[in-house]
Amino acid sequence: xxxxxxxxxxxxxxxxxxxxxxxxxxxxxxxxxxxxxxxxxxxxxxxxxxxxxxxxxxxxxxxxxxxxxxxxxxxxxxxxxxxxxxxxxxxxxxxxxxxxxxxxxxxxxxxxxxxxxxxxxxxxxxxxxxxxxxxxxxxxxxxxxxxxxxxxxxxxxxxxxxxxxxxxxxxxx
Numbered sequence: 001x002x003x004x005x006x007x008x009x010x011x012x013x014x015x016x017x018x019x020x021x022x023x024x025x026x027x028x029x030x031x032x033x034x035x036x037x038x039x040x041x042x043x044x045x046x047x048x049x050x051x052x053x054x055x056x057x058x059x060x061x062x063x064x065x066x067x068x069x070x071x072x073x074x075x076x077x078x079x080x081x082x083x084x085x086x087x088x089x090x091x092x093x094x095x096x097x098x099x100x101x102x103x104x105x106x107x108x109x110x111x112x113x114x115x116x117x118x119x120x121x122x123x124x125x126x127x128x129x130x131x132x133x134x135x136x137x138x139x140x141x142x143x144x145x146x147x148x149x150x151x152x153x154x155x156x157x158x159x160x161x162x163x164x165x166x167x168x169x170x171x172x173x
Contacts, residue, residue, distance in 0.1 A: 015164035016153040023104035036063040043067045052081045062125045096146035
């Protein structure tokens with residue numbers, strides 16, 4: 001895979017994730033304009049995430065740092081830095097979670113005791129203190145639902161020939 005193919009694969013993955021987090025297709029560019037996205041093969045350290053906090057506090061645009069781990073069948077692990085209602089959230093490991101394969105995907109901190117993050121209809125990141133499940137063991141079905149939904153969206157993109165732009169500010173990690 002050459003660099004151009006890799007950029008195309010990343011932009012289409014971001015398009016699928018945006019679709020899943022928005023709950024519907026057609027809002028990818030709007031999602032990308034309201035969220036800073038970093039895609040890498042490794043998770044950032046908490047120190048790295050802390051460096052983004054002043055920027056997020058200043059402009060209010062959340063950062064989603066997406067790591068794809070081949071050992072986990074490319075299940076995305078998402079770190080986030082967000083300012084919501086005056087509070088700063090720095091979470092090093094969130095998983096995608098959905099109550100069913102057709103429901104909107106949410107971001108749940110991996111230990112399931114720090115609440116849940118969801119994008120609302122205006123594509124603003126919101127936070128709720130109560131997680132959808134009490135622990136990892138009871139939450140695994142929701143993680144599987146979200147991952148399957150993401151794969152289905154990506155498959156549909158390939159069939160439809162969808163290609164998503166990767167905005168310039170999203171290219172640099």
